Structures are given as C-alpha cells and as structure tokens.
Amino acid sequence: MIRVLINNLLRFVVLLAMQVFLFKNMGYYNLVTPFPYIFFLLLLPIGISNFNLYIIAFLTGLSVDLFYDTLGVNAAAAVVLALTRIAFLKITLEAENHDKNTTPMLGEVSFRWFLPYILLTTFMHHLTLFMLATFTFRQFHYTLFSTIFSCIFTVLIMLVFSLLIYRRKKR
Amino acid sequence: MKNIWILLTKYNEVFLFILFFGLSFALVITNNDFQRSSTFNSSNAIIGKIYKETSRITNYMKLDEANQELLAENSALRISLDRLVSQDTSYLQTVLDTLGSPQYSYISAKVTNNSIRQKNNYITIAKGSDHGIEKGMAVISPTGIVGIVLNVSPQYATIQSLLHSDTRVSASLQESKAFGSLIWGDNFDSKKAVLRDIPNHVEVRKGETVITSGYSLFPPGIQIGEVIETTEVGGESFKDISVALTTDFHNLQYVYVVVHNFLAEKQALEAITENND
Numbered sequence: 379m380i381r382v383l384i385n386n387l388l389r390f391v392v393l394l395a396m397q398v399f400l401f402k403n404m405g406y407y408n409l410v411t412p413f414p415y416i417f418f419l420l421l422l423p424i425g426i427s428n429f430n431l432y433i434i435a436f437l438t439g440l441s442v443d444l445f446y447d448t449l450g451v452n453a454a455a456a457v458v459l460a461l462t463r464i465a466f467l468k469i470t471l472e473a474e475n476h477d478k479n480t481t482p483m484l485g486e487v488s489f490r491w492f493l494p495y496i497l498l499t500t501f502m503h504h505l506t507l508f509m510l511a512t513f514t515f516r517q518f519h520y521t522l523f524s525t526i527f528s529c530i531f532t533v534l535i536m537l538v539f540s541l542l543i544y545r546r547k548k549r
Numbered sequence: 550m551k552n553i554w555i556l557l558t559k560y561n562e563v564f565l566f567i568l569f570f571g572l573s574f575a576l577v578i579t580n581n582d583f584q585r586s587s588t589f590n591s592s593n594a595i596i597g598k599i600y601k602e603t604s605r606i607t608n609y610m611k612l613d614e615a616n617q618e619l620l621a622e623n624s625a626l627r628i629s630l631d632r633l634v635s636q637d638t639s640y641l642q643t644v645l646d647t648l649g650s651p652q653y654s655y656i657s658a659k660v661t662n663n664s665i666r667q668k669n670n671y672i673t674i675a676k677g678s679d680h681g682i683e684k685g686m687a688v689i690s691p692t693g694i695v696g697i698v699l700n701v702s703p704q705y706a707t708i709q710s711l712l713h714s715d716t717r718v719s720a721s722l723q724e725s726k727a728f729g730s731l732i733w734g735d736n737f738d739s740k741k742a743v744l745r746d747i748p749n750h751v752e753v754r755k756g757e758t759v760i761t762s763g764y765s766l767f768p769p770g771i772q773i774g775e776v777i778e779t780t781e782v783g784g785e786s787f788k789d790i791s792v793a794l795t796t797d798f799h800n801l802q803y804v805y806v807v808v809h810n811f812l813a814e815k816q817a818l819e820a821i822t823e824n825n826d
Contacts, residue, residue, distance in 0.1 A: 428562045432569045439573070450576030457569040464562045510577055 382423055382479050390438065393418045398445040401535075410527045413452075414535040415442055416503055419459055420496055424471065425478025428464055435460040448511065455507035462502040466495055484540045496536055497529075504529045620657040620803055623691065627655045627805070631768075653768045655805040656680055661705070665739040665798045670710040672696060674804060679703045687766040687807040693796030694718060694773055695804050697766060706806075712739055712798060720744055720773050721762040727751040728762040731773060731792065739798045742774065744790040753779050759792050768807060 397415035405411035419435050426434075439456030443449050467482075470491065480486050482495065504525045512521050557564055631653050658680075662673035676682055678701045688695040688708050696710040709716055712733050721728035727747050734743030744759060757776045763769025774792040809815075 428565055432565045436569050436573065440576075448577075449580040450573045450578075451581075454570055454573030454577060457566060457573055460569075461562060461566045510574075 379479065382481070385481070386418070386422060389418045389421060394438070394441060397442060402445070405528075405531070409524045410531055411524075412528060412531040412535055413442075413504065413507065414532050414539065416456065416459055416500065416532070417536045417539055419456060420463065420499060420536070421481050421483050423478065424467065424480045424482055431460050431464065432457060451507060451510045454510055455503045458506040459499050459503040462499045466498060470495075484544045492540070496533055500532050500536070501525070501529050504532065616803065624655045624657050624805065627653075652810055654808045654810060656682060656808060657803060657805050658682075658706075659803055660801050663798070663801050664710075665712055669714055670712040670798075671699070672708040672710050672801065672804075674706050674708060674806070675704070676806070677702045677704045677706045681808065682706045682806050685766065686809070687768070688804050689767065689771055689807060690796050690801060690804050692772070693794060694761060694767055694771060695796060695798075695801065698806065708804075710798065711742065711794070711796070717765075718767060718773070719762045719765040720759050722747070722751070722753060722776070723758040723760050724754065725751050728764065729787075729790075731759070734791075740794055741777070742792045742794055744776075744792050746787050747790055749786055749788055753788075753790060759790075766807070766809065768809075 393415045397413065401412050401414060415438065419431075419438060422431060422434065435456040436453050439453035440449075442452040442456075446452065482492070484492055487495075505522075508521045508525045508528070656676060658674040658676040660672055661675045662671075664670045664672075672688075672695065674688075682698060682701055684698055684701055686698040688698060694711060696708040696713070696716060698706050699709040700707045711718065711731075714733065716733065718731045719728060720731040722744075729744050729746035731742055731744050734741070747753065753776055755776055755778065759773045759776060761767040761769055761771045761773060772795050774794040774796075777791045777793050779788050779790045
C-alpha cells in the first residue's frame, strides 16, 4: 500500500516536471503539442474510488494549468479523462479480475487492452483541452486536426515510458 | 430522499463529473480573459444571429431589387466622390488634366461563380467587354479588394482572386504609410493574407488598417484588412505581416470593377520613362 502511494507520488512529480519543463517546449508550432502528464492519471491503481480519482485528476490538471497560465483548461480536460477512464474500466475490466492495487500498465495488463485504453482516454482529454483552449466551434477541422496529431504524439511518448518501466520491472 | 441518495451513489461518476467539470469550467470562464469575452460574445452572437435570420426571411422577397438599387447608387456615389477628390488635388496642384473628369469609375457586377478552397481561386462575374470591362482591371467589393480581371468575353469576365498564388497587390499601412506587397501567402485560409517587404524599422501596430497604396491597379485608400500580427525574421531586413482581410470571399455577391480612366496615358508615360533608362 505504501509502495503504491510512493510510486504514484514519484510518477506525479516526475511527469509534472517533465511536462512543464520539457514537453511544454516541444511540439510543432501550436498545432501539435504533447501532454504526457496524463500518464500519471492513467496509471493510478484500478481500485481507486471515483471521488478520489476526480479530486486527483482535478488537482493534477490545475497544477499543470498554473504553469501554462490557462487556469481551468487542463483541469477540465483531466476531469473528462477521469470520466473516460471510469467508463472504460467499468465496461472492459469485469472480464479480467485484478487486484485493487494493480497499476494498469504493460506487464500487469495486456497490450491489447492497454492500447485502446490510452488511445481513448488521451483522445478525450486532448479534445476537451483544445476545444476549451480555442473556445469556438469555428474552424473545427483545425481543432480536430491538432487534437488527433497531438494525441498520436502523446500516446507515442507514453508508450515509450511504458516500455521503459516494463523492462525495469522484468529484470 | 432515500431514492435520490441511491441514484446519486449509483451514478456517482456522472454527478461527480458534472461537479468537477462545472468547477473547472467556471475557473476557465472567470480567469481567462479570452474565454470570458468570447462567452459573452457568443451569447450575443446567438441573439444577433436570430435577429439576422428573421430579418433575412422577411426581407428575402425584396432582396434582389434592393441590392440592385443600392449598387447603382453606390457606383454613382463612388464616381462623384472621386470627382471631388481629384478636383481637390488638381485645384491645389493645378493639374488641369484631371479637372472635371474623375480618375476612376466603377462598374457593378454580380458574381456568378466563386471558389475559395483551391490553391488558385477564380471568380466569374456576369459582365464583360460589352459593358466596358477589360483585361487587367482591378476588382473591389464594398468591404475590400477582390482581385484582377483575367479574361473577358462579351457577357462575362473571370477574375483572378486575391486568393491566388500569383496575385500581388501593392498595399500600405495607414499610419506609417510604409508600403509593401500583399500576397495570399498560406494558401489555406480565405480570411488571411500576408503583407511582405515592410522594412524592419517601421513600427506596426496590431489592428492597424492596411489600405491599397495606389501604385498598382487599385485606387488608393481602399481598405484591405487589419494587421493581426507581425513576425520579425532574425537577420532579415523585412518583416512579414499577417493581415485579416475585410473582404468576405466566402459570401461574395456583388463586386465593382474599377475603370482607370487615364490608364493608357499613365502607361504610355511610364513606358517613355523606362525607355529613357
């Protein structure tokens, strides 16, 4: 239990730092920008209660917002991500029985489950984020374009992270 | 009461979502100026849109006639305006040639075909050489510039739109009077163009009006757009200015073809000057 807490705390700090110091400066103009900090929210234990998940998602989004000067935008996106995550787990995870403290990452869950999981949650998060940031339905194709490409970028980065963690666990 | 509690706990993820999302959304609206202003604006836009739609329906029957009348009146007004302007300058500078007859006159025409999504866009209008339109004439709309006449038939003319990779228009900034050439630039957005060749030392204000300079085929002082942003390229002596066009190419109905009454004279003079070099 303590180990889970420490692991998650560590992930929070590392991912937030990487987000605001490294990934904030990456991307292709304003068109494609990665937000891999959501990996922290995706890797929270499976058995976490809905309320806790929402609180953590909200606060994580808020802390990113503080660095991005977009108060509320990332928080709202992270809350949407939390809802997507809850729905996805509810629908798919009944078949596979898991320990409550299980972290949903490669090694613990199959790649076939993991990929749609991060794809869907990332897409919903990015869609909310870019819609709120542009705050208009005009030129929706432009928003959708940057959502999709940012989504691909973020998922690729998160897959690299997963592979890094995966190897270390196997050893 | 008990039932409500059961409902709340059963679908707690939805209610919690509404709670937290509402909280974040409130933060977004109250703390970010851009979202705040556009929220209020979009509610206004909705009401405005409703009014616009209702009046569009009620006025629809008379619309075509009304347009024709307005256009005829506008053409007449523009001609008399030019007469006033040229009389004024000629009085001061005693250029007797231009006294009395206006330098520019305008022919109104209806747009019959228009494209904005191609890399090179063309417009067709329902007036041609029978109405006095010639190749190379400038075309403007009530709100801005449109393009240049490319080909003429007796009843129709095609216009090389401003949204064309070969179109260049000499434009100047209203305040600093610095001039450069306006091109479409990104070949993507029908509402934006790029003003090139403005020297780096010229100070450009955001929102400054961009007008035609009068050095090309267009009459001077016609509004083109507003400055959105400037990008100074390091190490180069010119900056690129992004301009929001005032012409609504999306919804172009009627245009004016500009007839330059002394163009032949001007070109003949310029040809002589060039030959002397």
